Amino acid sequence: MIGHVHRPAGYRRAPMTSALRYLALAVAAALFLVPFYLVLRNGLATEAEIAAPDWKFFPDTIHWENFAELFSDPSVPLLASMGNSVLVSVLQTVGQLLLCGLAGYGLARIPYKHAGKVFYAIVATLMIPAAVTFVPSFVVVSSLGWLSDLRGLVIPGLFSGFTAFLFRQYFLAFPKELEEAARIDGLGHWGTFWRIVVPNSGNFIAALAVISFIGSWNAFLWPLVIAQDQSSWTVQVALSSFLTAQNLNVHQLFLAAAVSILPLVIVFVTLQRFLVRGVAETGIKG
Amino acid sequence: MKTSNAKAFWLFVGPFLAGLAIFAYLPIGWSLLLSFFDAHNTVTPTEFVGIDNYLDMLSDGAFLQSMGTFTLFALFIVPLTFVLSLALALLVNQISFARTFFRSVFFLPTACSYVVASLIWKLSIFNGLRYGLANTVLSWFGIEPIAWTVSTDPPWYWLVLVTLRLWLQLGFYMILFIAGLQRIPQHLYEAAWIDGAKPGWQTLRHITLPQLRATSVSVVLLTLIAAYQAFDEFYNVLGSADGYPPFARPPLVYLYYTALGSGGQDFGHGSAGAVILALLIALVTLLQGRLFGFRRGE
Incomplete structure (x- = not known):
């Protein structure tokens, strides 16, 4: 400072x-x-x-x-779409951190002869943002029968090469002594990861979690393409359809917007410390 | 021991890699395949058309126009974001009282989605009616209401779209610049002061900006790549129940209406377009890696 x-x-x-x-x-x-x-x-x-x-x-x-x-307006599925958004955002955040955290740790800490190739295969996906390939991703998800389905909204977003990359960089800098002590105590990679590494990485994980949650909550293009039935709308898709169809009163639209921001404002106010760190951490990559 | 390491490696990395194969490699591979077929309303086409889809896309005025739209948007948004977020960072970083308050206020829009911002911009600030906020302010100066989002001559919708994105993203890049500013060693400023440099423009030009080089490169590239993927605010501000106007379609909006629009699903052309866009952005990323090295978290 x-x-x-x-x-x-x-x-x-x-x-x-x-x-x-x-x-x-x-x-x-x-x-x-x-x-x-x-x-x-x-x-x-x-x-x-x-x-x-x-x-x-x-x-x-x-x-x-x-x-x-x-x-009380039955034609406005705001609460149902808020519920969908909560479900999608929580599942996506937890799932993404779990899968990417494990992958990042494996890449950083487990000696394996093909680890380098695997790393490059993951980094290669960073060259093409997921949004640019939404048409082919839509094709895959619709072939799986996951349109208007929670699986289609959540699962394709779990495998973020960028998050795995950030975890790897973080674990490379994690103090080795802690892990070595755990190994001497007879813990394998799995035990070391869960009992030593994860409990000592709270701040970093929280920073990525906040960023990931906000990203999921505010995502629009993917839910727009996937959530075709009204019952599967996320709150952003619902707001957008109210907005473009203009079938609501203006005050209703703005109140719905206020309600949709509320969860994030709470996250923002209570976890801003992690959010700021998360931005500095994720933005720096370029 | 070696096999146990291999096992452990796949236990940690395997699930992630499997997902990446299905949701990253497979779509890219499939779209390469589809892009060589006539794939109207089907994802398992049989009619091979060679490179016709690509030729169609590259000679399609609307596709080229979408690249022009992106370029114009980037020309506004990249420099404005850079200068304004740097200015906010410098201001916030130089004050001692209420620093957290100001930082939080500028950062707060990060909590809003593009959809919510579109709603505010389209229906309240720039709604084109007499009682809209922008037109109300103009009326104080005796200026007649302007139809912001539908006027193409002059194209006022650019003002709507650019201010919207600035509001949403300035705080994010301000945080990056503040992080960069706090990494500059303080002794550089002290040495400059001893050498007689005046605090202000001189230290900004000769110390601050050169020391922020890495952050600056990041900010320019991130804003550029984000502008390339612009979709949400264009779709929500300019789109309506009657569809989307023929102007101001950035690449993803164009692709959305080609592949998934109401005129039927055309995956052949949509995939060819996706491949072209992906190649272009991969090229930018590679160039960046070439020019600036593969940068790791600093």
Whole structure:
């Protein structure tokens, strides 16, 4: 951290510069918060207030009844699609970390003559982002009969070459002494991994978990292609179909958006430490 | 001992590799195959057409246009993201009071999806009606409402799409830049100060920017690759129940409507398009590896 080092005396900037800096930050912060304000304002207002000729800063009375209206409307499968999103995101996060974590550890720590070839076979998949091959992936998943099916939404996303690569890099830097002690105590690779390595990697795993969860929750193109029946929609597909079909009132749409963001805002506020680390960790690869 | 290592290796890596084979290699292989067949509404085609699908795609004005759309989008979004996220990082990094607060505010949009952002941009900020936020602000200056998302002359929809993506991704790249800034050794600045360099533009140009080279390369490539895969906001902002307008179709939107659109599923052409796009992006990645070395977590 920069704060540890004392800057030379006189290095301190003029108070004017500092004030300008805060002014710029405050303006930028206000702009960044405008969309959140709009979600709340529109979600808790009436149609008339939203379309008022003079901008209404906030509805005169907060229309809490909009919630009841939204959730009691049988033509709006918001809760069901939220449920699907929770299921898909949790399963995908856990499954991806498990499979990629195991693979990363095997590649980093188990001596095997073909390990190099396997590593290159995995790294090669990093050259082509999954989104670019969504058409052929759709073909494979539909041939498996997994359209509009939880398996089709979750399983193809589990095998992330990038996550396996990140785990490998992390395990390469993991202190060997800990593992050697475990080996002396008679643990095999499997036991060492679960009893020594995983319990000591909590921060790293949490960082990747937060990133993976947010990615799953916000994913759109793949669920759009796979979840064709309304019963299998994730919340993003549901919102998108409300938006493009315009069959809902504006306040309902915005309230639905607010509800869809809520789980992530909770994750964001409680786990931001891991999220920031996760971004720094995953973004650095390039 | 050797065989037990081999066994253990496959126990750890085997399940992952099997999945990768089915969901990464198989689709790529299958699409290579499909791309040489007439595959309308079937994934097990029989009519071999050679390279016709490729020739069709490369002579298809709409496909080439989608590459043009991507290029234009990238020309806006890559430099703007770079400059603005660096500016935010520098500002946040230089203050002592409320630093976490500002960082969190700029980072908060990361929690939003492109669908939610599209909803806000399309229906509230740039809805083209008199009571939309942008048009309300314009009206204070006596400017008539603008039909943001449907106007092609001038193409205001670019303003909608670019600001939307900036809002969503600036915080992410700001975090990368902050991480990069905090790795710069403090003594460099002290030495520069002793040598008489003025804090500000001089140290930014001669210390900060050169020291951020690795992060800068990452940010440019990540934003470029992300722009190449743009789909969500284009689909949701410009698409409607009546379909998608003929303009502003980036490659994945074009591919989506070719392969899975309402006009029937055309996997031959869709696969040929996917192969071309995959080759192009693999080429960029390889060039990057050539130019900057295979970089590992720093």
